[in-house]
Amino acid sequence: MDTTKRKTVLALFFLSIHTLLLSGCWDRTEVNDLAIITVAGLDLTDDHKLELSVNIYATKSSGGQQMGGMSDSSGGGAGNLVVRSATGLTMADAVSKLQQMLPRKIFWGHDEVFIFGERLARQGIVEVMDYLTRHPTPRERANVFVSKGLAKEVLKLQPPIEQSVSDSLREMAKSHTGLNITLKELAQMMAGKTKAAVIPWIEIKPKQDGQEAFQFIKGTAIFKNGKMIGRMNEQATRGIMWLRNEVKNATVTLAPEETKGYVSFFLLRSHTRLIPHNEGDNWSITAKIETLDDIVENSTDLNLFEPKHTKKLEMALGSDIKKRVNVALAQAQKMNADIFGFADAFYRKYPKEWNRAKDRWDEIFPIVKVELETKAKITRPGLTGKNLFKSKQR
Amino acid sequence: MGNWKRLRNHLLRSGRRNSAHDETQINAPQTLIRLSKDVNENLQRLQGIYADCSDIIFHEFLIGDRTKAVLIYVDGLSHAEEMDQHVLAPLQQEFVQEHTLPNIRKKITVSAIKEVQTVADVIEEISSGNPVLIMDKEMQALSIGLSKWEKRAIEEPSAESVLRGPREGFIESLRSNTSLLWRKLRSPDLKIRSMNIGKYSRTRVAIAYIEGIADPDLIKEMTNRLRRIEIDGVLESTYIEELIEDNPFSPFPQLLSTERPDVASAYLLEGNVVVLVDGTPSVLIAPVTFISLLKSPEDYYERYVVGTAIRWLRSIFFAISLLGPSIYVAVVSFHQEMIPSALLLTIARSREQIPFPALIEALLMETMFEALREAGARLPKQIGSAVSIVGALVIGQAAISAGIVSSPMVMVVAITGISSFMAPRFTVGIAIRLLRFPMMLLAGFLGFLGLILRIILILNHLLTLRSLGVPYMSALSPMKGRSMRDVLWRAPRWALNTRPYLSGEWNKYRQASGQQPGPTKRDEEGY
Numbered sequence: 001m002d003t004t005k006r007k008t009v010l011a012l013f014f015l016s017i018h019t020l021l022l023s024g025c026w027d028r029t030e031v032n033d034l035a036i037i038t039v040a041g042l043d044l045t046d047d048h049k050l051e052l053s054v055n056i057y058a059t060k061s062s063g064g065q066q067m068g069g070m071s072d073s074s075g076g077g078a079g080n081l082v083v084r085s086a087t088g089l090t091m092a093d094a095v096s097k098l099q100q101m102l103p104r105k106i107f108w109g110h111d112e113v114f115i116f117g118e119r120l121a122r123q124g125i126v127e128v129m130d131y132l133t134r135h136p137t138p139r140e141r142a143n144v145f146v147s148k149g150l151a152k153e154v155l156k157l158q159p160p161i162e163q164s165v166s167d168s169l170r171e172m173a174k175s176h177t178g179l180n181i182t183l184k185e186l187a188q189m190m191a192g193k194t195k196a197a198v199i200p201w202i203e204i205k206p207k208q209d210g211q212e213a214f215q216f217i218k219g220t221a222i223f224k225n226g227k228m229i230g231r232m233n234e235q236a237t238r239g240i241m242w243l244r245n246e247v248k249n250a251t252v253t254l255a256p257e258e259t260k261g262y263v264s265f266f267l268l269r270s271h272t273r274l275i276p277h278n279e280g281d282n283w284s285i286t287a288k289i290e291t292l293d294d295i296v297e298n299s300t301d302l303n304l305f306e307p308k309h310t311k312k313l314e315m316a317l318g319s320d321i322k323k324r325v326n327v328a329l330a331q332a333q334k335m336n337a338d339i340f341g342f343a344d345a346f347y348r349k350y351p352k353e354w355n356r357a358k359d360r361w362d363e364i365f366p367i368v369k370v371e372l373e374t375k376a377k378i379t380r381p382g383l384t385g386k387n388l389f390k391s392k393q394r
Numbered sequence: 395m396g397n398w399k400r401l402r403n404h405l406l407r408s409g410r411r412n413s414a415h416d417e418t419q420i421n422a423p424q425t426l427i428r429l430s431k432d433v434n435e436n437l438q439r440l441q442g443i444y445a446d447c448s449d450i451i452f453h454e455f456l457i458g459d460r461t462k463a464v465l466i467y468v469d470g471l472s473h474a475e476e477m478d479q480h481v482l483a484p485l486q487q488e489f490v491q492e493h494t495l496p497n498i499r500k501k502i503t504v505s506a507i508k509e510v511q512t513v514a515d516v517i518e519e520i521s522s523g524n525p526v527l528i529m530d531k532e533m534q535a536l537s538i539g540l541s542k543w544e545k546r547a548i549e550e551p552s553a554e555s556v557l558r559g560p561r562e563g564f565i566e567s568l569r570s571n572t573s574l575l576w577r578k579l580r581s582p583d584l585k586i587r588s589m590n591i592g593k594y595s596r597t598r599v600a601i602a603y604i605e606g607i608a609d610p611d612l613i614k615e616m617t618n619r620l621r622r623i624e625i626d627g628v629l630e631s632t633y634i635e636e637l638i639e640d641n642p643f644s645p646f647p648q649l650l651s652t653e654r655p656d657v658a659s660a661y662l663l664e665g666n667v668v669v670l671v672d673g674t675p676s677v678l679i680a681p682v683t684f685i686s687l688l689k690s691p692e693d694y695y696e697r698y699v700v701g702t703a704i705r706w707l708r709s710i711f712f713a714i715s716l717l718g719p720s721i722y723v724a725v726v727s728f729h730q731e732m733i734p735s736a737l738l739l740t741i742a743r744s745r746e747q748i749p750f751p752a753l754i755e756a757l758l759m760e761t762m763f764e765a766l767r768e769a770g771a772r773l774p775k776q777i778g779s780a781v782s783i784v785g786a787l788v789i790g791q792a793a794i795s796a797g798i799v800s801s802p803m804v805m806v807v808a809i810t811g812i813s814s815f816m817a818p819r820f821t822v823g824i825a826i827r828l829l830r831f832p833m834m835l836l837a838g839f840l841g842f843l844g845l846i847l848r849i850i851l852i853l854n855h856l857l858t859l860r861s862l863g864v865p866y867m868s869a870l871s872p873m874k875g876r877s878m879r880d881v882l883w884r885a886p887r888w889a890l891n892t893r894p895y896l897s898g899e900w901n902k903y904r905q906a907s908g909q910q911p912g913p914t915k916r917d918e919e920g921y
Binding site: 027028029030031032034036057059107109112137139165166209372 | 428726727728729730735738739741742745746748751754789838839841
């Protein structure tokens, strides 16, 4: 190439590179200019306005000269959480009001927990959900909860074990003792065929015996058309989870017939399948629950090496699961909230029939007949087959 | 523009004048002239050429008290004792035979002896340390191979040390270096062609290749490129490298330099050409691919599982050394949502008192690191350790406690620094270290967008780059399945049946296939 031509090309190249820099770093934000929100709580005020409360992680260390960033990590944590609240007509309004109170830029990127206050939940969370799904920054994988009383109260707690309320709530949900619902799943349920949704319900255990107050998951809030219509206790929640195929951890304890004492099962795997049937106006569903369990405790005199005993125990376990599921099912049908995804199951198998019946779904759901088929299997009787400490065993 | 053109023309003209001037010197009339029959005339001419050269010895003597002869040599370049013993002594006592050149030649008890005709050749021989004997009534001179100069012992090259493998390295003497190659590859197919480059340095440059493995076109191309060189002196092989590489503007080395005879031999066996330059221990290997720059000789000397693992580790850290600080800067200043929450909180806390944005912080620390490395590299060992202690204290501890830089940044810089030292070739390591700076700038301005832009630019460049016609990224692009055995992993020796794609295409198969070891089979011979 000719030298001048090459020079021209080079010059043009560098000029065009510089246009990239012209935009500058307009959206560059340093980490220490961010107000990192870890939990957001939403409440309804008395004058029917939305109150947004957030837990902000204050990175400023409280005690004097800081020797390196890492060395004070043990001192940080719980004490560094700041709660701020702002009220507004809508969510966006509340956020902008909140921004006025903060010296740093609100950063939703690490908000991993959203808590709806009970009053707001009963009033309806549709408007709030619109903001949370429309705005690009809130995380779709954040967990959602409904709190008894004000969400703000939960935010003020100082969890003793975990670093923050956010951490402790998220870990609780992750342990699968209750439901684990993310923003995305909530949006899917609310926008789905049945408009029914479930959100874990949290309550605060007040301060007593010198122990700090803490929050814990206690059952489930049931939503219909974006409004909370009721709640179920822990037992019914387990039933919901069995039917929704969300059971990951379970310890089932039951008392076998013909003997004294209890046997406890530890769940290894479980799978639930919904098989819908439709004949004219007759809608029914067969739920097949297959589960694989270990025995972890045996206080009866049954010798678990005997196949006839394990057979019986498997049957007993199956009927126990049925009992649990039926509790949830009965309550859901009474509330007329299809939180198990029956409508989707019907739609998938009988799209035409469902489309014809979908306007009447609220009438159909309470009378859908649900057949439960459980198949429990005990894989191992634990490390000790016979009870080592009982002389007489069957 | 007009001014500029005039200036350029002026420069070009003066350049041309200079080169014309040079030519007259190169083709100086006396050098083409053949030696005359008269020893005195020859002596005068040579003395004229070597005027003001105090260390050229013209030793005049009589062969058998009859014929005048002159022994010419550079003091210190030739073996004086041997000269006395094997040249002067027998010749001075030569009274019997007729004093013709063949007879004289027989009397000299030195094996490396040859006849030279022209003045130019005489000068050449004298410069290489061979004493030259001119005698009366002969139009030819005798060059006696008694050159000897001080050279270093063969040691392990400190820049390319290995745990397992040969510990010898090239030295500054070309002859020793070629002998090292000969000791590795004892086939007569190992060819070593040589030429002189450099008007004043007259440096011997040798092209080594294996006939039947190296592509003849490659040898031709290399020879042509070397022939084109017109330079005053070659003091290091880099002089040659910069004059023969394909893209002189690239930060990436397009010729591999090594000080290890085993590496050079390995490349010879893969069909590459090795250029040895007198006066420097580093030889050049061409063509070279990007992948081969990431290989270390030890990949092949260790067991192949270990070799593969180390190669992967090296590749990962190669990427880190290029991208490490840039990713950190981009994430911390643009994409905070991409870090796990707990980590972000830690970073946020440590950045709380830092007065600079992450970009400035990164540039500061990286520059500091480079400065420390450079300071340490040039200093004697005793002081070098002092520099590293001060550096570690200043940029490591004090900077953090003073609140100038954050500790995650120090960590990132340290990891990046270490990973850049993992590059087996220093030239690659430093190229990557330089590319890191524009990378950081772009990451600081545009976030991941800039990072990706820069990666695309670098990839584009790498993909267009060639080393003596072989695509720099070959084996990956153009992709060749069978070459992957020595790219993605290091296959065991018995599976490395083929030479690398493109550079080893001339003679594809390295060894017989199916050599996976196992116990002797029943039907096998010798069972």
